[in-house]
Amino acid sequence: MSGHSKWNNIKRKKEKADGAKAKVFTKIGRELAVAVKEGGSGDPAANSRLRDCIAKAKAANVPNDNIDRIIKRAMGDGNADNYENITYEGYGPSGVAVxxxxxTDNRNRTAADVRHAFDKYGGNLGTTGCVSFMFKEKGVIVVEREGLDEDTVMADALEAGASDFAADEDVFEISTEPADFSGVREDLEKKGYEFVSAEVEMVPDTYTAITDEETVIKMQKMLDLLEDNDDVQNVWHNWEAPEDDEE
Structure with a gap:
């Protein structure tokens, strides 16, 4: 996912998710389990991270039964899953920051898989901090535009504490400071809004365009290989994807 051509990328991501629900559920299931363990509670009222994960799961159309089952399993003594957060940074083709x-429950396997994806398509896995300085953490809430009044949504978002608001022909994007994300999301949820996506994202400061068609294909294949990996939760990049590359 990237900040440019955002709506095309979101639509593409949703279409992909709709065609591979089991994989999406696996990834979100891990996030829910970690949120329960690290938040110390399976009660979303007492665990803000879990509340955010549940909202993300619902935006991805994960059934409530699945969410409840994952939470109960994560709270059980018999759950031996032990995942750790590891972030990798590097460059894709044409110097795209990724x-x-x-x-993961196996850092050696994950490191090898991520390195393979970079190497296979002309990228380079770098050291921690090599590209993250080019991104800012932001809460991003996306609401489908159909049937909604732009002025009303903008007023509701700003009243809830959003820092920015943008409109596209298909969706509204509401941005927040990371610390304000949960509060803004919950306020909008109470007002009846449903989300296309809702999570804290790494948003790039600048973008890198790829003009060579062969390199565009390599970049897309690298992203697909990474996103298809069960251990990978998110892939953020600053690729300025062509407007029509998602068609």
Missing amino acids: IVETL
């Missing part, structure tokens, strides 16, 4: 966030 951040890969993972949740």
Whole structure:
């Protein structure tokens, strides 16, 4: 996912998710389990991280039964899953900055898989901090535009504490400071809004364009290989994707 051509990328991501629900559920299931363990509670009222994960799961159409089952399993003594967060940074083809966030129970396997994806398509895995300085952490809430009044949504978002608001022909994007994300999301949820996506993202300061068609294909294949890996939770990058590359 990137900040440019955002709506195309979101639509593409949702279409991909709709065609591979099991993989999406696996990734979100890990996030839910980690949120329960690290937050010390399976009660979303007492665990803000879990509340955010549940909202993300619902935006991805994960059934409530699945969410409840994952939470109960994570709270059980018999759950031996032990995932750790590891973030990788590097460069894709043409110097595109890439951040890969993972949740893994086998760091050697994950490191090898991530390195393979970079190497296979002309990228380079770098050291911690080599590209993250080019990104800022932001809460991003996306709401489908259909049937909603722009002025009303903008007023509701700003009243809830959003820092920015943008409109596209298909969706509204509401930005927040990371610390304000949960509060803004919960306020909008109470007002009846449903989300296309809702999470804290790494948003790039600047973008890198790729003009060579062959390199564009390599970049997309690298992103697909990373996103198809069960250990990979998020892939953030500053690729200025062509407007029509998602068609």
